[in-house]
Amino acid sequence: xxxxxxxxxxxxxxxxxxxxxxxxxxxxxxxxxxxxxxxxxxxxxxxxxxxxxxxxxxxxxxxxxxxxxxxxxxxxxxxxxxxxxxxxxxxxxxxxxxxxxxxxxxxxxxxxxxxxxxxxxxxxxxxxxxxxxxxxxxxxxxxxxxxxxxxxxxxxxxxxxxxxxxxxxxxxxxxxxxxxxxxxxxxxxxxxxxxxxxxxxxxxxxxxxxxxxxxxxxxxxxxxxxxxxxxxxxxxxxxxxxxx
Numbered sequence: 747x748x749x750x751x752x753x754x755x756x757x758x759x760x761x762x763x764x765x766x767x768x769x770x771x772x773x774x775x776x777x778x779x780x781x782x783x784x785x786x787x788x789x790x791x792x793x794x795x796x797x798x799x800x801x802x803x804x805x806x807x808x809x810x811x812x813x814x815x816x817x818x819x820x821x822x823x824x825x826x827x828x829x830x831x832x833x834x835x836x837x838x839x840x841x842x843x844x845x846x847x848x849x850x851x852x853x854x855x856x857x858x859x860x861x862x863x864x865x866x867x868x869x870x871x872x873x874x875x876x877x878x879x880x881x882x883x884x885x886x887x888x889x890x891x892x893x894x895x896x897x898x899x900x901x902x903x904x905x906x907x908x909x910x911x912x913x914x915x916x917x918x919x920x921x922x923x924x925x926x927x928x929x930x931x932x933x934x935x936x937x938x939x940x941x942x943x944x945x946x947x948x949x950x951x952x953x954x955x956x957x958x959x960x961x962x963x964x965x966x967x968x969x970x971x972x973x974x975x976x977x978x979x980x981x982x983x984x985x986x987x988x989x990x
Contacts, residue, residue, distance in 0.1 A: 792888025800984045819989040821950045832864045833929035841870030841916040843880040844934040851980045854905045855987035869919030883972035
C-alpha cells in the first residue's frame with residue numbers, strides 16, 4: 747500500500763513534465779500546399795516525356811534563380827489561396843523568342859502538375875513575329891504547332907490531347923488579347939526590364955532574364971542554342987510550378 751502511495755505522485759510529476767514539453771508545429775510540404783490533379787496523363791506523349799526529364803534537372807538551376815522562381819511560386823500560391831486569378835504575362839523586347847517560350851512552358855507545367863486556373867500570356871515592348879527558330883525548338887521539344895502563315899503568324903500550340911490550343915503571336919504586352927489587370931509581369935529579358943520600369947496593371951513583377959538565343963542566328967550553333975534556351979526555360983517553369 748505504501749508503494750502505491752509513493753508511485754502516484756511520481757506518475758503525476760512525469761505526466762506534468764510531458765505536458766510542458768514544447769509542441770513542434772506540423773511540417774508542411776510546399777508541394778502539397780495547393781491540391782493539384784496530377785493529370786499529366788492527358789499530355790501529348792512527347793511533351794510528357796520531355797517534361798519528365800526536366801524534373802530530374804532541378805539541381806542545374808542556380809540558387810539565385812531558384813530564389814526568384816520561389817517568389818513566382820509564392821505569388822501563384824497567394825493568388826490561389828485568395829481565389830484570385832492566376833495570370834502570368836511573360837515580357838521581352840520583341841515577343842519573338844524567350845517570352846513565348848516562357849508562356850508556353852508555364853502553361854505546360856501547369857498542365858503537367860494538374861494545376862487548374864493558370865492563364866499564361868506574352869508580349870513585348872514592340873511587336874515583331876514569333877521567330878520560326880523558336881517555333882522549331884518548341885516543336886523539337888514535342889509541342890504540336892500549327893501556323894496561319896501570315897507576316898506575323900498566329901500559332902496554335904497544343905500540349906494536351908484534344909486541347910483547344912494556346913494562341914501565340916507577337917504583340918505588345920498591353921495588347922487587347924492580353925490580360926490588363928491583376929497579373930504577374932515576368933520579365934524575361936534585361937532590356938525590357940530596364941525599358942519598362944512600370945507595367946500598368948501588374949500586381950507582381952519578377953525579373954527573370956534569359957540569354958537571347960538570337961545571338962546564334964545564322965551560325966552552326968543556332969539549333970543547339972535554341973534547344974538549350976527552350977530546355978532552360980522549361981526546366982525553370984517546371985521547378986516553379988512543382989512547388990504548388
